[in-house]
Amino acid sequence: MKRREFIQQTSASAALVTVGGFGLTSFASGEKYKKITILHTNDVHSHIDPFGPDDGRNPNQGGVARRASLIDSIRKENPHTLLLDAGDIFQGTPYFNYYGGELEFKLMSKLKYDAATIGNHDFDNGLEGLFAQMPHAEFDFISANYDFSNTVMDGLVKPYKIFNKNGIKIGVFGMGIKLEGLVDKKMYKETEYLDPVEMSQEMTRILKEDEKCDLIICLSHIGYYYKNSPDHISDLVLAAKTKDIDLIIGGHTHTFLPKPTVVKNSLGNNMLVNQVGCFGLNLGKIDFYFDKNKNITSEGVSITV
Incomplete structure (x- = not known):
């Protein structure tokens, strides 16, 4: 969906998807519902x-200023909105080479991002480089499967965060890709990588059973899917092997999806996986609707910035 088209008319044409095995009866009968909007980016790469x-491929597209205008218009439509990023904030333009990530974090703070996870390129200036920029981030970094206990990042990254919007409790946890063989060891040092499936199961147990969250989101930087290695851990594999995740927001593979992919989880219930490419060209928008019993229905779309 083009940015101008979105501003003129919202994503009413996006297909409604039942999440968690619930039906649409309450919505069809005209019953009131609560709407939560999730906006997201990934692999913006400075x-x-x-x-x-x-530009031969993306003329007059992208840019932080245009994204800010779009986000502002959506927030005015629905103040019950979260803005999330799935990692690889750093590396890709001279801005990173010169400022080391300071500008990226400051601008994301101006846009009022709520949370982000860590991608492999966010280690490109080493742990010390990432640590040095953390004071400029007025939002939380979350990752459940990177253990930073023995590094300078200890205590600066949370496994999950809970948000309350319009009486809906939303749990968001982060998941990162295996760094060994992808990132130079000297860049991530003693950072310990933990199994994504096991940690996702632990996070969903905590968020669903202990914290009683109504909506659970995984902010992932493990990649959408690997055709040549279908068993390799990816968002689609993680979705199928776990339960109680309602949405996986992905990154790393620069996968452009026009709308979220519907996946059956380990219980056979619907859940969503989405990714919006790279370089800030698109903004993901997913609306979740909750009836009085907090049954969930959703619709999603990718908007060209």
């Missing part, structure tokens, strides 16, 4: 400015 008019 793209602050829009692509130029002569």
